[in-house]
Amino acid sequence: MSESPNAARAKVASQLQVNLISPNHLQENAAKLREIGRTFISDTISVPTPEMYTYAVNATLGDDVYSEPTMLALEAHMAKVSGKEAALFMPSGTMSNQIALRTHLKQPPYTILCDHRAHIYKYEAGGSAFHSGAAVTPVIPANGHHLTLPDVQANAILSDDIHIAPTEVISLENTLNGTIFPQEEIIAISKWAHANDVKMHLDGARIWHVAAETGTSLDELCQPFDTVSLCFSKGLGAPIGSCLVGPAAFIKKARWFRKLFGGGMRQTGILAGAAAYALTHNFPKxxxxxxxxxxxxxxxxxxxxxxxxxxxxxxxxxxxxxxxxxxxxxxxxxxxxxxxxxxxxxxxxxxxxxxxxxxxxxxxxxxxxxxxxxxxxxxxxxxxxxxxxxxxxxxxxxxxx
Ligand SMILES: Cc1ncc(COP(=O)(O)O)c(C=O)c1O
CATH class of the missing domain: 3.90.1150.10 (Aspartate Aminotransferase, domain 1)
Structure with a gap:
C-alpha cells in the first residue's frame, strides 16, 4: 500500500528537522567569550551581548525591500548624525564600499586613487575591477602615515589624453590600520578634488575611533566627503551591518544596486536594533x-x-x-x-x-x-x-x- 500524503509530509518534516543549539551552549558560549577577550587578530570578532539581543528583538517586523520601520529610523538617524541627506544599510563594509564606488563610477575609463594599504584596494577581492571596471592608483604616502595633497596631486590623472584612465574618485580610509587621518589634510584633498570634478569617498569602517579619540563630531568628519561607508560590526560590536551615507539621489541609486547585487534584505529590524544598541552603548567604550x-x-x-x-x-x-x-x-x-x-x-x-x-x-x-x-x-x-x-x-x- 502506498504511503498516505500525511505520512509522506511527516517524513519530509522529520528529514528537515534540525537542532543546532548545543545542550552545553551556555558553557560553550561563555568559553567562546573568554577566547574573544583574548583574541588580538581583529575587532570584527567582537560579539553581540545578551543585552544587545534583548533590545534588538523588540524591533519592528517589516520587510526591508518594501520598508522596515526600525531600519528606516536607523537610516534617518545615520543620515542626520553624518550630516548627509540619506543613508542605506548594507550587509557588509565591502558591499558598502563597492556599491558606493559602483554608483560614483558611471562611464569608463576611470581610475580610483587610494592609499596603497586601502581595504578597497587590497582586501575586497578585486571588487572595483569586477563591479565597476575601474583601474586603481595605489599611492604610497611620502610621510609613511597618511596621504597628503601633494601625494594626491602627484598621482591623480586629470588629463583627457586617450591613453590614460582619469581619476574620478579619491577613496580615503579613516582610521587606516588604526591611524588617524589628520582632518585638515582631508579637507585640503577634498577641496582640490572637488575643484577638479573628482568625487570623494571615505571608507569609514572605523571612523568611530576618530570621533572617540578626538571628540570630533561624525558630521564634521564626514563633511569633506560625498559618500561615507560606516561599519557597525567592527569596533562597535554589532553582529552585522554597515551604512552608506550620501546625497539622496545617490543613495536612491545605491539602493537599486544593492538589490541588483542581491543585498535586498527582508526582516532587518533586528539588525537595525543591534546597530542602534551598538551606537548607544558601545561607542562610549x-x-x-x-x-x-x-x-x-x-x-x-x-x-x-x-x-x-x-x-x-x-x-x-x-x-x-x-x-x-x-x-x-x-x-x-x-x-x-x-x-x-x-x-x-x-x-x-x-x-x-x-x-x-x-x-x-x-x-x-x-x-x-x-x-x-x-x-x-x-x-x-x-x-x-x-x-x-x-x-x-x-x-x-x-x-x-
Ligand atoms: C577598513 C575596512 N573597510 C572595510 C572592511 C570590510 O568590511 P566587511 O568585512 O564587513 O566586508 C573592513 C573589514 O575588516 C575594513 O577593515
Whole structure:
C-alpha cells in the first residue's frame, strides 16, 4: 500500500528537522567569550551581548525591500548624525564600499586613487575591477602615515589624453590600520578634488575611533566627503551591518544596486536594533579600548620591542626582532597558555571585549622571551633592520590541546 500524503509530509518534516543549539551552549558560549577577550587578530570578532539581543528583538517586523520601520529610523538617524541627506544599510563594509564606488563610477575609463594599504584596494577581492571596471592608483604616502595633497596631486590623472584612465574618485580610509587621518589634510584633498570634478569617498569602517579619540563630531568628519561607508560590526560590536551615507539621489541609486547585487534584505529590524544598541552603548567604550592599546604599546616599548605603528586608536603594529624574538615564538607561547591568546603577525587589535588580563598575559610572554634571549647572548637593538610583516590577515590559530 502506498504511503498516505500525511505520512509522506511527516517524513519530509522529520528529514528537515534540525537542532543546532548545543545542550552545553551556555558553557560553550561563555568559553567562546573568554577566547574573544583574548583574541588580538581583529575587532570584527567582537560579539553581540545578551543585552544587545534583548533590545534588538523588540524591533519592528517589516520587510526591508518594501520598508522596515526600525531600519528606516536607523537610516534617518545615520543620515542626520553624518550630516548627509540619506543613508542605506548594507550587509557588509565591502558591499558598502563597492556599491558606493559602483554608483560614483558611471562611464569608463576611470581610475580610483587610494592609499596603497586601502581595504578597497587590497582586501575586497578585486571588487572595483569586477563591479565597476575601474583601474586603481595605489599611492604610497611620502610621510609613511597618511596621504597628503601633494601625494594626491602627484598621482591623480586629470588629463583627457586617450591613453590614460582619469581619476574620478579619491577613496580615503579613516582610521587606516588604526591611524588617524589628520582632518585638515582631508579637507585640503577634498577641496582640490572637488575643484577638479573628482568625487570623494571615505571608507569609514572605523571612523568611530576618530570621533572617540578626538571628540570630533561624525558630521564634521564626514563633511569633506560625498559618500561615507560606516561599519557597525567592527569596533562597535554589532553582529552585522554597515551604512552608506550620501546625497539622496545617490543613495536612491545605491539602493537599486544593492538589490541588483542581491543585498535586498527582508526582516532587518533586528539588525537595525543591534546597530542602534551598538551606537548607544558601545561607542562610549571605545576610549577605554584605546587606553588598553596604549598600555600594550607602552609595555612593548618598555621591553625594547620596536613599534612600527603606534596606538593612535585600537591597533598596535610591532616588530619583536629588536629583542631577538619572532612572531612564531610569541604565538607558540601564547597558544600554550591555560587560556590561549589568539594572535596574528605584526598587528595587535584591541576591541571592546578585550580583557586587561589578556594584554598583561601577552606582555609577560614577550618579556619572558626577551629575557631568555638576552640571557642566551642576544644583544637588543634599537633599530633592527628586519621589517615587520604587514599582512594584517596573517593569523595563528592556537594549537588544540
Ligand atoms: C577598513 C575596512 N573597510 C572595510 C572592511 C570590510 O568590511 P566587511 O568585512 O564587513 O566586508 C573592513 C573589514 O575588516 C575594513 O577593515
Amino acid at each position: 571605545l576610549a577605554q579600548t584605546h587606553a588598553l592599546a596604549q598600555t600594550l604599546e607602552a609595555g612593548l616599548k618598555e621591553i625594547g620591542v620596536r613599534i612600527t605603528s603606534g596606538a593612535e586608536t585600537c591597533m598596535v603594529f610591532y616588530d619583536p626582532s629588536t629583542v631577538g624574538i619572532t612572531y612564531d615564538e610569541i604565538a607558540d607561547c601564547a597558544s600554550e597558555l591555560e587560556e590561549p591568546l589568539v594572535l596574528g603577525g605584526s598587528r595587535l587589535v584591541v576591541h571592546i571585549q578585550t580583557t586587561p588580563e589578556a594584554v598583561q598575559d601577552f606582555l609577560s610572554i614577550v618579556r619572558t622571551l626577551a629575557e631568555e634571549k638576552k640571557a642566551a647572548g642576544f644583544v637588543p637593538s634599537a633599530d633592527a633592520s628586519a621589517s615587520a610583516p604587514t599582512d594584517v590577515y596573517l593569523r595563528r590559530v592556537p594549537k588544540t590541546k
